[in-house]
Every structure is written in C-alpha cells, then in structure tokens.
Amino acid sequence: PARTTHSSSVFPSGMTPMTLKESLDECMEALDLFLNNHFNESLERLRPRANESMYHALIYATVLEMQAMMTFQHDDISNAGNTMKSAQEVCQRSASITIRFCCQSQSINQSINLHAEVCYAECQLQRAALTFLQDDNMVSFIKGGIKVRNSYLIYKELHSYIQSHDSVKGPSHIHLEGGILFGIGAFNLTLSLFPARILKILEFAGFSGDKVRYEFEYPSHVFKDVITSPTSPVVHSWVCFLYSAVLFRNTVCPSCMMAVKLFEDGCKAQHAWKQFHHMCYWELMWCFTYKRVWKMAYFYADLLSQESRWSKAMYVYMKAACLSMLPVDEARPFGENEIELFRQVPSFKQKIAGKSPPTEKFAIRKARRYKAQCPARLPVPVLEMMYMWNGFTMIRKRPELTEGMMQTLVEAERTLLESPENEYSVDDRCVIHLLMGLCLKNQGKAQAAEDCFNKVYASEKKIRFDHYLVPNSLLELSLLYIDQGRRDEAVRVLRKAKNNYKDYSMESRTHFRVHAALAKLKADQEEITHL
Structure with missing residues (x-):
C-alpha cells in the first residue's frame, strides 16, 4: 500500500500518515506553544495523534504529569499515570508497526526503533515518579524502583550504542542523540550525588558508574539539542520559566528588586496554570528574606500555604518564622500569631514515596518547642532555614x-x-x-x-x-x-x-x-x- 512508502512511526486511523521528522516538527511546535504559556493550545495540537504517535503521546502525557505534580491532586496524578501508561503502549506499538509496514532501508527501521526506545525509557521514568506520588506504601515503592531500573538500563544500552561504530545516523538523529544524552546525563548526575555506601547497594540493582567523575564531554552541538529535545520538556520549561530570574537573584543582580520584578512579571505572563505562580512565590519569599523584609516574605509564604499543596508544613513554618523576626510589640498581619502557627506545623506533615521530605521533618522538629505553654522562642528561625536552602551562599x-x-x-x-x-x-x-x-x-x-x-x-x-x-x-x-x-x-x-x-x-x-x-x-x- 501507498502508506508503506513513508518513513513513518505513526499511522493514525483516518489521518494522513506522518514521517518521523514531521511528527517531531509538530511536537516541537506544540512544545513552543506550551513554553509561551499557550497551554490549552499545546494540548489541542498534541491530542489528535496522542494515541498513535510516540512523540505526541509522550509530550501530551508529560504535560499532564507536570500539571499533576504541580496541583498534587489525586485525580490529576491518576489521570497523568493512565495517560503515561497509554503513551508507553504507543511507543511499543510504534516500533512493531515500523517493523511490519516500513518498506524502506534497514537503517531507517533501526532509527525509528531507537526513537521508540528512548521515548519508552522516558515514559518508564515518568511513570515511576507518578507511582511514588500516588501511593506511599512499600509495594508502590518497589514498583517505582523497578520502573526506574528498567529506564536506566534502556538509556545505558542506547548510550553505548550511539557511542559505538555500529551507530547509524538515521532521520532526526540529533533529536535521538539529545534525548539519550539527556536521560543518561540525568541518571549520572543523580548517581554522582549518592555516598559510596548507597552506590554499592544500587550496583546490585543494575546501576553502575564512576561516582567521582562522570563523562559529560559530549560534542558541543549536542548541548542545545539535549535542552530542546522533545523528550525533556519538563526540564526545558522549568529552565525557560525561571532561569533568568534565578540567575539575577543568585549571581549578577545589582538589586534584589530586579529579581522581584522578574518573578512578578512571570506571574503576570499567564493565569491558566496557577501553579507556575507558586514557583515565583517561593523565590519571592526568599528574595524578601535576603532583604530582611519580613512582612513581605510572610506574605508570599502565606500565599503558598493557601494555594499550594506541595509542602504546607514548610509554608506554615516559614509564615511563623517570618512573624517571629518582627519586634514583639509590632502588629502581625491578619492578626496571626507565630506561636499558634508553629503549633500547627506538625499537622501538615505529608509523605512522598513513603517518606516525609527532610525539610518538613526539620521544620516539625524545630516547631516542637512551641508545644509548651510558655515556649522558648527560636532565635533566628528564618535564617536557620535559609541555611538549609543554601541561602548564605546565594548572598x-x-x-x-x-x-x-x-x-x-x-x-x-x-x-x-x-x-x-x-x-x-x-x-x-x-x-x-x-x-x-x-x-x-x-x-x-x-x-x-x-x-x-x-x-x-x-x-x-x-x-x-x-x-x-x-x-x-x-x-x-x-x-x-x-x-x-x-x-x-x-x-x-x-x-x-x-x-x-x-x-x-x-x-x-x-x-x-x-x-x-x-x-x-x-x-x-x-x-x-x-x-
């Protein structure tokens, strides 16, 4: 049939078949829409082929996963997990369709299969993250761990292949190479952080590598493609949204107020996904902390405590900590009292992947002294937490x-x-x-x-x-x-x-x-x- 003359990874029923390049081009357009705050338009561009095209399926599911991770709502997490599972099935199907129908050269068959493999590995990794978020029991932890291991082994095998002499540079090889390097680089970076004793345990599960010095010396042309690879939209969107403001706050900004303006502009840029505002609120809270403008730092901690589900214990602790820095006789915003806020902190404790976040544990331990009827006040709780978030290095x-x-x-x-x-x-x-x-x-x-x-x-x-x-x-x-x-x-x-x-x-x-x-x-x- 005529359709077999395409180097296609997708054959959507009732739709014109797409070549791999056409599929990637459309996905990059959808990703550009997303990064320019046109979230619904991006999803609409991806949705028609999300059940047939591996890249459409992966990015569509990734956008939903980003939303789920920001909202932290059970229904969103469940929906994202199901969509990511469907995307993984599309990746498997894409490879088998290529083998059955593609009449072009063996090298093209092989190339499209490699694209399917890297998409599959990304799906596995993201499904693992959702598994950790969805349930905090040991069974879910083991299931998630198996997915992480399988993803790592696929990336490792693909990385070895593209470095070998047998590697065939098929269609859209730059996207393929970028996706593989992004995946293996992310794993290597993570592994390099673990102490030696943890690494020894991980080696039994199939992870390996030199924890002291990992090789990231890839060709210079690859760097741009790692960042713009359609298999890394989460990192790409995070970098694009926050990079300039964080750069100003951390390094070259002549005034914290310039960083404040950039974060405020970020909040004004879109209102469809309120959770992106929360990233800015968090940074704004620290900007005003560095300037010792305690009431403004409290204001953004208060917004986070009301709107964000990520770490209410941390947000309430920071509210209390900011208020405790004010003179004793100074009026508190909204009539709140830091002692009562400190006492509320333990009630907001949560678990992710079966464990409470370390910073929440720290906040809860520090707040315990306020249980007493006449509590001993913490001397500088904001500055102490600032140290935990590397703030003294920032300034x-x-x-x-x-x-x-x-x-x-x-x-x-x-x-x-x-x-x-x-x-x-x-x-x-x-x-x-x-x-x-x-x-x-x-x-x-x-x-x-x-x-x-x-x-x-x-x-x-x-x-x-x-x-x-x-x-x-x-x-x-x-x-x-x-x-x-x-x-x-x-x-x-x-x-x-x-x-x-x-x-x-x-x-x-x-x-x-x-x-x-x-x-x-x-x-x-x-x-x-x-x-």
Whole structure:
C-alpha cells in the first residue's frame, strides 16, 4: 500500500500518515506553544495523534504529569499515570508497526526503533515518579524502583550504542542523540550525588558508574539539542520559566528588586496554570528574606500555604518564622500569631514515596518547642532555614545583604545573652555561631569565621537537640580550609564530619555536600598530578 512508502512511526486511523521528522516538527511546535504559556493550545495540537504517535503521546502525557505534580491532586496524578501508561503502549506499538509496514532501508527501521526506545525509557521514568506520588506504601515503592531500573538500563544500552561504530545516523538523529544524552546525563548526575555506601547497594540493582567523575564531554552541538529535545520538556520549561530570574537573584543582580520584578512579571505572563505562580512565590519569599523584609516574605509564604499543596508544613513554618523576626510589640498581619502557627506545623506533615521530605521533618522538629505553654522562642528561625536552602551562599556576592544578616545575628545573640538560661540555650547559641561564621566567611574574615565554627564543635557534648550543628560546622570549616588551600586539614575535617555523626536532621543533605567537597579535592589533586 501507498502508506508503506513513508518513513513513518505513526499511522493514525483516518489521518494522513506522518514521517518521523514531521511528527517531531509538530511536537516541537506544540512544545513552543506550551513554553509561551499557550497551554490549552499545546494540548489541542498534541491530542489528535496522542494515541498513535510516540512523540505526541509522550509530550501530551508529560504535560499532564507536570500539571499533576504541580496541583498534587489525586485525580490529576491518576489521570497523568493512565495517560503515561497509554503513551508507553504507543511507543511499543510504534516500533512493531515500523517493523511490519516500513518498506524502506534497514537503517531507517533501526532509527525509528531507537526513537521508540528512548521515548519508552522516558515514559518508564515518568511513570515511576507518578507511582511514588500516588501511593506511599512499600509495594508502590518497589514498583517505582523497578520502573526506574528498567529506564536506566534502556538509556545505558542506547548510550553505548550511539557511542559505538555500529551507530547509524538515521532521520532526526540529533533529536535521538539529545534525548539519550539527556536521560543518561540525568541518571549520572543523580548517581554522582549518592555516598559510596548507597552506590554499592544500587550496583546490585543494575546501576553502575564512576561516582567521582562522570563523562559529560559530549560534542558541543549536542548541548542545545539535549535542552530542546522533545523528550525533556519538563526540564526545558522549568529552565525557560525561571532561569533568568534565578540567575539575577543568585549571581549578577545589582538589586534584589530586579529579581522581584522578574518573578512578578512571570506571574503576570499567564493565569491558566496557577501553579507556575507558586514557583515565583517561593523565590519571592526568599528574595524578601535576603532583604530582611519580613512582612513581605510572610506574605508570599502565606500565599503558598493557601494555594499550594506541595509542602504546607514548610509554608506554615516559614509564615511563623517570618512573624517571629518582627519586634514583639509590632502588629502581625491578619492578626496571626507565630506561636499558634508553629503549633500547627506538625499537622501538615505529608509523605512522598513513603517518606516525609527532610525539610518538613526539620521544620516539625524545630516547631516542637512551641508545644509548651510558655515556649522558648527560636532565635533566628528564618535564617536557620535559609541555611538549609543554601541561602548564605546565594548572598555571598552581595556584601550589604550579608551585613544585614550579621546585624540580625548580633541582635539575636544579645537577646539570648540577656535571657534566662533554659534547655535550649546552648543549641541556640551554636545556631547563631554557625550562621555568624557563614557571614564572616562571606565578608572575607577567615579567622573569625573559623573561630565561630570551632565554637560549635567545642560545644558538641552540650548540644541537646540540634545535633546537625556539629557536622555542618565541620563541613563549613573544611570548605573554609579549601578556600585557603589547606587541603590536608580540609580532608581530615571532612572525613570527621562524614564518619563520626549519624541520625541528625538533614543528614543526607550534609553527606551530599561532604561527598561533593571530597570529590572536588580528589579531582583537583588528580589534575595537579597530571600537570
């Protein structure tokens, strides 16, 4: 029949067959619509062929998954999961149709099958994510883990193939290569974060790789295609939506207010998907936190607590934390009271993939002291949470922001010294010393920063609740040593932070940072050896 003369991956009933290139072109047009805030138009462009074309099916399901992950509604998650499962079936069917009907060369058959494989692997990975979100029981966790493993093995095999001499550059090879490199790169990046003992366990499940140095040295022409590959719309849309504003906030912005304007413009750009606003609200909350405009930071935390389902415990904690930074006699917005808000935090605890998010656990632990009838106030809860989200690194190039934080810490220390001793006093002083050390480091006062970190370490046996403080102070001390070129001392302190402490808040985060520092030192040493 005439239809067999097309190098087609799709044969929709009642519709004109499309070549693989035509299918990809239309999908990229739909993706462009999505990235320009025309969400419904994008879905309408994809829907007619979503039951027949592998790329239409994948991107259509991916858009629905993005929506589900943002709304966090059970019905949306269930619908996205079913659609992604259908997309996976379309990928399987596309490969078999190609084999049965395509009359062109073997190389074209092979190329289209490879496209189907990479789409299938992406479907598997996204279905795993939805499985983790949908149910928090062990069976779902195992099912999700199997999907992740299968996806990884497919990507690994495809990556080996495109690097081999047998690789045939068929139609739309750049899209294929970009999709494969995006997938294997994402897995390698994730694996590189895990400590050695976790990696050893993962190797039994089929994961492998050099955790110290992964190879991302791909041809330069590939980079653009990895980002624009139709198999990576989630990352692409996130980058396009937030990149410029985050860049301004983190690095070159002459004023936080420029970042604020960019985020506000992001909210004005569209109103169809309110959840995109929540990403901006989160960033705006931190922008005003860095400027110590506590009421505005509270305002955006309040919006998140009302509208977003992602982490109500965190949002309510941040509301309370912002209010606690205001003078005691100053009126609170909406008549809210930080003590009552802190007491509400545990009631919003949730689980994802069977576990509570570490930052929620941290917030709940910190809020516990407010259960008492006469609670001992947290000295600087916003700044402490800011540290957990890497905020002091964010402001290191903004001396006026660091100076503002230092003033807040000095005032908090004075208040603490003037207050009666209680069971939290040592912990609270150590929190302040750790954060002061970070400010002093930002200001280039290395010896003073070192003294602060050592004060925390010296108080190790007196700390009663915030046991995370000691390993994190050692971590920050080692990073200070690295900046000073004191490599051997840095390694010694890093190993102490890594091996001598366990079962403390945000432990995985600290281990990741320790691992990254050790890996960097090792890589630097290898580079010196080669020289």
